[in-house]
Amino acid sequence: MAKVHERLNERLRAFIAGQPVYFVATAPEHGGHVNVSPKGYADTFAVLDDTTVAYLDLDGSGVETIAHIRDNGRVTIMFAAFSGPPNIVRLYGRGRVVTPGDDGFPGLLKLFGPHPGVRSVIVVECDRISDSCGFAVPFMSFDEDRPLLDEWAERKDVQQKRSYRARNNRESIDGLPALSAEETDPVTHRS
Template sequence: MGKITDKLNKKDINFIKEQKMFFVATAPKEGKINISPKGLDKTFKVINENTVLWLNYFGSGNETAAHLLEDDRMTMMFCAFEGKPNILRLYCKAKAIQEKDKKWEKYISYFPNTNGARQIFKIKILNVNNSCGMGVPLYEFVDQREDLKKLYKKKTKKEQIEYMKRKNQISFDGKPTKLFED
């Protein structure tokens, strides 16, 4: 049986810091539900027991931003793939902060590696659910993939923006992300 609370505790925060990967789920009012695995070191920042930030880099889609315009619910999941079993789910409300937004500079300052940044999600935690995780397989962590970091280093800021304008303004379901709109 899982344990549900209304905020992160010290144990939860330490567990999050130890994880190399997490999952993000969002859904529009109609259309595909999106679940994405996320990695890349230092992209998740706990601000306090009810607020976290997630730095999102550009890629092939931008489903999370599109979905949050219709429904601001987000679920994040962290699984222990090594060590003591645990699954930690965060049930949240989230908002995309983009470079055009007034608070961008404040939030981007929390992250050391910002090359390739597309948006930051400011996430308010409503509930925290810890469950056993005994069914999650054990894996040995080798390393974070360097592919995206290498891609971002090859592209100038102008080239990154051009890519995002081509690939990240509409979701797979044809929903707007408002990445470059006011």
């Protein structure tokens, strides 16, 4: 049975901070594909207050989350315990995309560890915070973060990033608009 919480209390915050991976789920308003994205790098997630969280959005293979959030705002973030006591925490809410040209972006960027290839920060106002047992989640050990995404971004020059983002970040796989041309211009941003 899920237990619903009014806020991110200290126990939930500690659990979230201890997870090396989390999952972000979104869907378009009408038809289309549901998307679930795994996110690594524990220093890419921050609790802003009792009901607001944010994560660093890095260059990647697609742009579904941004397109879906701009379409309808709905987002769920899930953390699952792969070690220690069984637990799953889900944060349901409304997201917004904060890009480098937006007010507040520099302040948000300071909340995260150093990563190249920053596209945006996703901020989520949680309207439901719950945890459940996680009894069927397997035990798995965490060895280390894969450095591949950061290494990939470091190797790209401005023109390569511009070309990649223009090809992969302007719309979702269902054709929903995602990042505009101005938002995909790879001004160098490091968290």
